[in-house]
Amino acid sequence: MDCNKNEDSTPQSLSVGERIVQLFNGLRKNIWTxxxxxxxxxxxxxxxxxxxxxxxATLENNFNLPSSLSSIIIIVATLGYMSSAITVSFILTSKHHVRLFAVCMLVTGFCGLLYMLTHFIFKDSSNINEIAATTDLEKPDRNYVSAVCNASRNINESSESLCTGSNNNKRDIGPNYVALGMFVISEVFHGAAGACLWTVGLSFLDDNMPSNVAPKLIGIMYSVRFLSPVISSALGSVFLSLHTSxxxxxxxxxxxxxxxxxWLGFVICFLINxxxxxxxxxxxxxxxxSKKLEHHTKGSEQNLDDKFSSAKTASKVYHGKNLENFGLALGRLLRxxxxxxxxxxxxxxxxxxxFYNYLPKYVEVHFKLTAWMASIIAVMVPSIAGGxxxxxxxxxIGKFKPSPDFRVTKNxxxxxxxxxxxxxxxxAILFLQCPNVNSPSGYSEMTKSVSxxxxxxxxxxxxxDSFDPVCGDDNMWYASPCHAGCSSYATNGSMMYSDCSxxxxxxQTAGRGYCDNSCFPILILYTIGWICFCSFSNLINVPLTNVTLKSVDEEDKSLALGLQLxxxxxxxxPFTLIFGHMIDWTCILWKTTSCSDAVGSCLAYDHSKFRFIMHGSVVCVRIIACVFYILSFxxxxxKLSRLQLEELKNLDIMNITPHTEK
Known part of the structure; x- marks a missing residue:
């Protein structure tokens, strides 16, 4: 009786601090936390x-990187994935899962910090917004008015004087390899930190959640991941509308x-992680x-391959013990x-x-949009539908009826x-193009280049290197007012050039910027098609993940996801590197310097080539993917037919047994 009284009085005697500690411990031990x-x-x-x-595209312009080099930034994350996938999925799977995720979060934050540092290190030495021989005595911001033809020497320097003396170091606009190296290091560690999400993480959800809850959580997981481009696009839209300074x-x-x-987006990522x-x-x-949920899961469902081998048991745990077990597990997966x-x-x-990574660049170039608007169309809108x-x-797939193969065939x-x-x-998207794509002056169809x-x-x-495009009233754009032969300009609200030979x-007048190609209807159709494509693509993420998890042994799940990754x-x-070189192949005008042979980013593309390279290559690989899916089906x-036949045999045996006993 005394014990009961003490137990009843204990909660009332707790102080506010003790209740907070009790609440914290409860949340700390809850798997949902x-x-x-x-x-x-x-x-x-x-x-x-x-x-x-x-x-x-902004990084390419800021650090003078061609697509063949910027593709390295995209792909090196896979090196991190590969380097840590086996480690976290096999060797560390029996270790402290939660502590592993904490370390990965901290590493991801460090990667954002490294990206951010490149801005502060190179903001004074980079060539951002610098136009050759750019000076305007009437405006405080003198770097943004391009030289015109036959300008006086006291305002615009000649090519020879720009390449001598103190100006020489400013005219070298080759790729910034130091910044590229920092990006590469950041992406490698970012990929390594993300490997645990798609190996140990998915296996953890499947092992500790009921069979009817795990697919839904994995679906939410994919939605959360594929909705992340919405936020990244929103951040890009806001920050890219602000000048870098x-x-x-x-x-x-x-x-x-x-x-x-x-760089502001990486500040936020660093803080959150x-x-x-x-x-x-x-x-x-x-x-x-989690033990109750795990027991519910183990008791309610059996793995597909266990139907075919009575020698396998669910209690077999071997991860991280020896290479022999690793070889056996690897052999089972490969067979x-x-x-x-x-x-x-x-x-x-x-x-x-x-394709996903270069699509904002394609939309920006092909439809002549701002960088923030291109990110909304190419990333944000379709990501919402995809998520x-x-x-x-x-x-x-949660609504599919249960089957002996645990819905693998239906998936x-x-x-x-x-x-x-x-x-x-x-x-269908492949054949959508702007009908009135403006070509630059001096473009040759024969050589596919611009003179x-x-x-x-x-x-x-x-x-x-004085690239400051202007649109002439002949509906063609020119690399700069000087290349258009313009000898005078006026600043009545906007920069206008005249006497352009x-x-x-x-x-013979020209306005600053590219010509308007009036391609809004095609842009709407392209956006709708792109949204539909993303919706179809993301619809099969969970079914394919479910097939991966349910077609292997229980103890091979983490390794299966790691090996797949x-x-x-x-x-x-290699495909990403090839893709970047193919995009460079469509370039018709490169950013060059008057003082050296250095080549920077691409300034203009062959729109037809760019469109076919972007979309045609993806159509081909998608067709090949369909063939493999059909073979897997x-x-x-x-296998489902064999399982159903075994079930029928077992039912016959059960029906015959009572008669034989009689």
């Missing part, structure tokens, strides 16, 4: 990764020399309510046709990664149909 932090980390890691794609300038965001404040890592370090290795064919299909599906349909995919059939639909949508020096501007002493018109990374790595269907 870790799941919430896990989802936040998945989201923040995705935001930081996709933010790089949003600002990729956070000061007012005479340029506008639509000007090709504009450099937005790209660092903050969420702190409480994660204090979480326990096991949770009070599993459903797993391998599905992995190869996902591998070819992932070849779209460079929603990732959850839809998880809920759809593959669903994936085949949806994947084929995505190919049809992307093929800046022409007869009309030969005596203007134009510098090759290269413009074939009566007025490695195979994808190994194959995607065939093998899954055969």
């Amino acid at each position: 870790f799941i919430v932090l896990y989802f936040i980390f998945s989201f923040s890691h995705g935001v930081q990764g996709t933010y790089t794609s949003t600002i990729l 956070l000061t007012k300038t005479s340029l506008t965001p639509s000007h090709p020399k504009w450099i937005g404040a790209w 660092t903050i969420i890592s702190l409480p994660t370090f204090f979480l326990p290795q096991t949770f009070e309510n 599993n046709p459903i797993y391998m064919l599905t992995t190869l299909g996902i591998c070819f599906d992932c070849f779209i990664i460079p 929603i349909f990732s959850s839809v995919g998880g809920f759809v 593959m059939a669903f994936s085949c149909v949806i994947s084929f639909g995505s190919v049809l949508v992307l093929t 800046l020096t022409q007869t009309c501007n030969m005596n203007c002493s134009c510098l090759s 290269c413009i074939n018109s009566v007025q 490695i195979i994808i990374c190994v194959s995607v790595f 065939i093998f899954a269907r055969r």
